[in-house]
Amino acid sequence: MHAPFWLGFASLAPLLLAQAVHTRRTTVRLPDGQGPAQGQWGEGACSKRLLVIGESTAASVGVEAHQEGLASQLARLRHQQSGETVGWHTLGVNGIRMDALQKTLAATPTPQADAIFISMGVNDTTGLTPRKHYASALARLITHLQSQQPGAPVYLLAVPPMDRFTALPSPLRQMLGWRARLLNQQHQSLARSSQNLFSLYYPPLDDPALLAQDGYHPGARGYQAMAEAILAQL
DSSP, X not given: OOHHHHHHHHHHHHHHHHHHHHXXXXXXXXXXXXXXXXXXXXXXXXXXXXXXXXXXXXXXXXXXXXXXXXXXXXXXXXXXXXXXXXXXXXXXXXXXXXXXXXXXXXXXXXXXXXXEEEEOOHHHHHTTOOHHHHHHHHHXXXXXXXXXXXXXXXXXXXXXXXXXXXXXXXXXXXXXXXXXXXXXXXXXXXXXXXXXXXXXXXXXXXXXGGBOTTSSSBOHHHHHHHHHHHHHHO
């Protein structure tokens, strides 16, 4: 239990709950990206295969098609940089939490991949998932993925900085940002203690032009900015 956070939350609870209810009622609901959830950039057999797993970003919420989403953008940029044919596959469930994702993937074969990117944490932040529970489910998910894809590095995308989500009112925005940082510390701790596991930062999407209509999810330019920042860290 992180006492400072919970004390702050308790002192603001009536206002925070009212803001959360209002935000949920008024926020624009965007659908998942459409079209094939896999593809490739380049001709012929793939020399690299990228897999993105997670919540709304992996579901390509904010753009019309998965072709504009994070996995495809990562593969496109890697192809442009290296000249390799790069395949991509995205597995995302909008609104899912870590425990549910882990249980879902444990029951299904994982697509073949040479690198795996996990994009999670927003729904566990808003749902106030306990940090240890979140970290335990994430560790089980990583173990499962590494058993399915031996040797493939796993990259944990940082929980987005929700204190910069202008679609959220203050002080709800600041409290969720605080909570997101606490969950992201679990990513960093796991990465420090595990082999072939890496924690990546999340680029702040401060320019409204990078966001979708809801002011919450990335748009096409936002996913491109994310892909550029991720590849720069590899």
